[in-house]
Amino acid sequence: MRSDATRNREAILRAAEELLASQGAEHISLDRVAAAAGVGKGTLFRRFGSRTGLFQELLAERASALAQAIESPGSALGPGSPPEERLLAFLDELAELAERNLALFAAHERACAEDKYRDPTYLRWHAHVTALIAEAGPGLDAEFAAHALLGSFDADLARHVMAEGGVARLKSSVRGLARAILA
Amino acid sequence: MRSDATRNREAILRAAEELLASQGAEHISLDRVAAAAGVGKGTLFRRFGSRTGLFQELLAERASALAQAIESPGSALGPGSPPEERLLAFLDELAELAERNLALFAAHERACAEDKYRDPTYLRWHAHVTALIAEAGPGLDAEFAAHALLGSFDADLARHVMAEGGVARLKSSVRGLARAILA
DNA sequence: GAGCATGCGGACTGTCGGTCCGCTTCGATG
């Protein structure tokens, strides 16, 4: 990749973040993002392919720390801890992530409306949760339960829950659901 | 309402259903619905206000039998039965409804993307499920748990689950989740 | 059958995602 391309890529991602932060998830058109990045629309599309691609990459970026934490031993999240603990810790982190990136979550959902289950970040999360549920071994459809659990972080639901009670309520409600599933 | 208005209203709803059945949820533009109904676009908008309004009414129509069943005593669904039984019966019915109306569910979701929690049909379902969970009385955030449970009927998730195992799997997975929540 | 509220239709508008292509810039090579 040429150096100007790299620079533009970064500019676009930062512009998108800034618009999400300042305007919320609605009314973020790609024209606007391109303009804010000081870049032509063609450039945006060459880099990211589509609206979907842009928000997927943005989410992947924001989720990368968590993705790493999942795989490195030494915390409650990582391999080595009992599955129950890992799951609860993971969900807590996800709640934090959702709180800090509600607008991004919303925009991402909107952009991935078709093929919601083909987003790489979501797939990783889902595989992780499914594995943990299966490992903890209740007699449930683990794959399904994982989807249901991750559904808690649907942007609208999360916003609604946090509107009364903040992240604390989101975390504790999700933990309650997770415990019920594991029991 | 004038008689031609009533007739057109019906024609629009039937045309929308037919397009959903024949084309799936994507690419159903309101122009197309109006054309298929043999009606001008203005008529459609005067009747239903917006895309959202159209699909909300269509869903309400399809859900009306269930809405009635919920309130009339005499079946497992109705008042008089123990909350657990009522909940499971309700979810079974919802699964049937979802199976028969997958495309409508999808279109409805798309159309209600903003304000998903302001749809009257969803609100009724949610109130019902919340009440039943609260009545069965586990130490859970009933409102939240109801959203999570209803999330099972997200069109994409339902399709995905039914792709391997049909309604039977959807029903049993949802029942499993519901039992876990009530336990 | 006259008068009018109600309703009709479809041309029109503004917005947006995505494409296209002639021009520019980067950076490898000698």
Place this chain on the structure above:
DNA sequence: CATCGAAGCGGACCGACAGTCCGCATGCTC
């Protein structure tokens, strides 16, 4: 440093679509 091809750029352009508007038609009431 000069050359040159490949990589990248930008923004005019396109097609689709939700939603509006208004002059005309139609059903209803008296």
